[in-house]
Amino acid sequence: MADLTFFSDPAIDRVLGVVMELAEEVYTLRQKVRTLEGASDESGTAGRDAFVAAILVPLTYERESPSPEFEAP
Amino acid sequence: MSSVVAKHATDARPFAGLNVSVPDETRARIDFVLGLRHYWANSLFGALRAQYVARLAATGAKPRTGEEAAAIVEALPLYATFAWFERNIQKMMWRALTEACEADKEQLVAALNAPLTTSIGTLELDPSLRLPDYYTNTEFHIQPGGVWSADLNAFIYELGAKVIFLGKNDDYAFHRLFAEKGVPDGDYKDILDMGCGFGKSARPFVDRFPKARVVAIDLSAPVLKLAHRQSEKLGKRIAFFQRAAEDTGFSDASFDLVTATMVIHEQPMPVVRRTLAEAHRLLRPGGRLAILDYHRTGDPLRDFLMLGHARRNNEPYMGHILSVDTAALVREVGFKDVALLPFDERGGGPREDKTWPERNDWHFPWVLLRGRK
Numbered sequence: 001m002a003d004l005t006f007f008s009d010p011a012i013d014r015v016l017g018v019v020m021e022l023a024e025e026v027y028t029l030r031q032k033v034r035t036l037e038g039a040s041d042e043s044g045t046a047g048r049d050a051f052v053a054a055i056l057v058p059l060t061y062e063r064e065s066p067s068p069e070f071e072a073p
Numbered sequence: 074m075s076s077v078v079a080k081h082a083t084d085a086r087p088f089a090g091l092n093v094s095v096p097d098e099t100r101a102r103i104d105f106v107l108g109l110r111h112y113w114a115n116s117l118f119g120a121l122r123a124q125y126v127a128r129l130a131a132t133g134a135k136p137r138t139g140e141e142a143a144a145i146v147e148a149l150p151l152y153a154t155f156a157w158f159e160r161n162i163q164k165m166m167w168r169a170l171t172e173a174c175e176a177d178k179e180q181l182v183a184a185l186n187a188p189l190t191t192s193i194g195t196l197e198l199d200p201s202l203r204l205p206d207y208y209t210n211t212e213f214h215i216q217p218g219g220v221w222s223a224d225l226n227a228f229i230y231e232l233g234a235k236v237i238f239l240g241k242n243d244d245y246a247f248h249r250l251f252a253e254k255g256v257p258d259g260d261y262k263d264i265l266d267m268g269c270g271f272g273k274s275a276r277p278f279v280d281r282f283p284k285a286r287v288v289a290i291d292l293s294a295p296v297l298k299l300a301h302r303q304s305e306k307l308g309k310r311i312a313f314f315q316r317a318a319e320d321t322g323f324s325d326a327s328f329d330l331v332t333a334t335m336v337i338h339e340q341p342m343p344v345v346r347r348t349l350a351e352a353h354r355l356l357r358p359g360g361r362l363a364i365l366d367y368h369r370t371g372d373p374l375r376d377f378l379m380l381g382h383a384r385r386n387n388e389p390y391m392g393h394i395l396s397v398d399t400a401a402l403v404r405e406v407g408f409k410d411v412a413l414l415p416f417d418e419r420g421g422g423p424r425e426d427k428t429w430p431e432r433n434d435w436h437f438p439w440v441l442l443r444g445r446k
Contacts, residue, residue: 004160004385006153016157020165024105031101045108052108053116059154060120 023055096176102169106162113158117151118435124149125374139369139376139395146377155378160385163215166233171217174228182224185298194311196301198294202315207341207390208292215387220270220293227295231271245273247418251334252277254422255441256363261285261329265355267318267348268292268336272300272311278332279309288328290316319347326357334365338394345394350406356446362408365416368440369395370429379438399442408444416441 005013030051033039128145129135136142146152174181204221212219220230251274261282266275269289279287289311291297297313304311316322318336331352337345352362369376376395383391400413414423416439417430423441424430 006157006160008153012153013157017161020109020161024102024165027105027108028098028101031104032098035097048104048108049111052105052112056109056112056116060116060151 027051096173099169099173099176103166103173106166106169109158109162109165113155113162114435115433117155117158119433121146121149121151121155122374124151136373139373139378139380142373142377146374156381156385159382160215163386167216167229170229170232173232174225178225181228185224185227185295185302189302189305191305193308194301194304194313196297196313197315198297199315200294202292202317204292205317205344207344211389212387213339220296224295224298227271227293227299230296231299234270234273245277248274248334249277249280250418250420250422251332251363251365251416251441252281255365255416255443256281256330256332256361259329259361261361263328264288264330264332265290265321265323265328265352267321267331267333267352268339269297269300269313271296272304272309272313274332274334275300275311276304276307276309278330279311285329286312288312288314288323290314290318290321292317319344319351321351321355323355325354326360328355329357329360330363331355331360332363332365336366337364337399338366338391339388341390342393342397346402346406349403349408353406353408353446358446360446362403362442362444362446364403364442365439366399366442367391367394367438368399368413368415370415370438372429375435375438378435399440403442403444408446411442411444414441414443415439 003013007013007016027048125142125146128149132145134145136145209219209221214233216226216230216233218226220226256278262285264278264282264285264287266278266287266289269275269291270293272289275287275289278285287310289300290313291300292315294315297315300311301313304313314321318333319340333348333352337348340348349362356362367379369379380392380395383389383395400411403411414425414427415429416423418437418439419430421430429438
C-alpha cells in the first residue's frame with residue numbers, strides 16, 4: 001500500500017527519504033570512525049544537533065552568505 | 074558500549090533500566106533521529122510559523138480556526154517539508170527502536186514470560202478478550218504491528234514512549250506530574266487507570282496514594298506483561314487486568330478515582346462515550362474522574378497542524394476529539410464540576426487560568442479534563 005505523500009511530486013517524498021537514510025548512515029559512520037580513532041569529543045548533543053542543522057539548514061532557505069538577489073519563497 | 078558514542082547519545086537515557094543492550098550503531102541511529110526531531114520541532118516549526126505570520130500580514134487573512142487556516146498553511150513553502158518530516162521521522166524512529174530491541178529479542182521475550190519471583194501486584198490476562206476492530210486495524214503512532222501483536226512490541230513501544238518526548242520524559246516526569254497535580258487530594262481507596270499501557274501512567278498513583286488499591290487495565294497482553302514485570306521490579310503494588318475501558322466488567326460504584334492518560338483520543342467517538350459512561354458507572358458518589366488528553370488551543374496554526382498530526386501519525390480518531398466539546402461529553406454522562414484546563418506537561422501542570430503555556434517549539438496541546446460524580 002502506498003504511503004502518504006506530501007509534495008506536489010511524490011518523487012520528492014521518496015528522494016527526501018533516501019537523503020535522510022544516507023544522512024543517518026553518515027552520522028552513524030562518523031560516530032564509528034571517532035570511536036575507532038579514539039577521538040575525544042565533549043560536544044554531546046550539541047555536536048549532534050550541529051550535524052543535523054548542517055544537513056537540514058537548506059530546507060529553511062537560510063544561507064551563510066545570503067545573496068541580495070536571493071529571496072526565500 | 075564505547076564512551077564516545079555514549080557521550081553523543083545523551084538522549085539515550087531511555088535505555089537505562091530497560092535491560093536492552095543496544096549496539097553502538099543503533100544508539101547512534103536513535104540519537105540521529107532524536108536530533109532530527111529536535112530540529113523539526115524547533116527550527117522547522119519556527120520557520121513555518123514565521124512564514125505563516127508573514128503570509129497573514131501580507132494578505133490580511135484572519136483565520137479563526139484550524140480549518141480556516143488550512144488553505145493558508147497548505148500553501149506555505151515549508152508546509153510539505155514539515156509534514157513529511159513529522160511522519161518520516163516517526164517511521165525512522167520505529168526502525169531504529171525495532172533494531173535496538175531485535176538485537177536482544179530472545180532474551181527480552183523470554184524474560185517477559187519467565188515466572189516472577191515476587192508477588193507484590195497481580196496480572197490477569199484474558200485470552201478470550203476480542204480486541205476491537207478499531208484497535209487492531211490501525212497501527213497507532215505508525216508502530217509496525219501496534220502494541221498488541223507481539224511480545225517484543227511492548228519493549229519497542231516502551232522505548233519509543235521515552236524517545237518521543239525528546240528526552241524530556243525521563244523517569245516519566247510527565248506522568249508523575251499528572252498524578253501529583255492533576256488529581257485533588259483525597260482519601261482514595263480504589264483507583265482505576267484505564268488504558269495503562271506498560272504501566273507508566275498507573276505507577277505514580279501508587280506513590281501519591283500509597284494506601285489506595287491501584288487497578289490498571291489495557292487491551293494489550295504484551296504491554297500488560299511488561300507493566301506487571303516492571304511494577305514488580307519497582308515494588309509498586311498494582312492489579313493489572315486485560316480489559317476494555319468501555320466495558321471493564323468491574324462492579325458499579327467500586328472506585329473513588331478513574332483516570333485515563335492519552336487514551337480517549339485513540340478511540341472512535343462511540344467508544345469515547347461508552348468509556349466515559351463506564352467511568353461514571355464505576356465511581357462511587359463523589360468519586361473523581363481525571364483525564365489527560367488533547368484539545369484545541371485556539372491558535373489556528375497549531376490546531377490545523379494537530380488535525381494533520383492525526384493523519385500523519387496514524388491516529389485516525391483524534392480528529393473527533395479535537396472537534397467536539399469533550400467537557401460537554403463528560404457532563405452528558407452525568408459528571409458534575411467538570412473542568413477542562415490546559416496542562417503544562419513540563420512542570421506547571423493544570424493551568425487554572427485556562428491559558429496555554431507560551432513556547433516557541435511544536436508541542437502537544439495537553440489538557441486535564443476532570444469531573445466529579
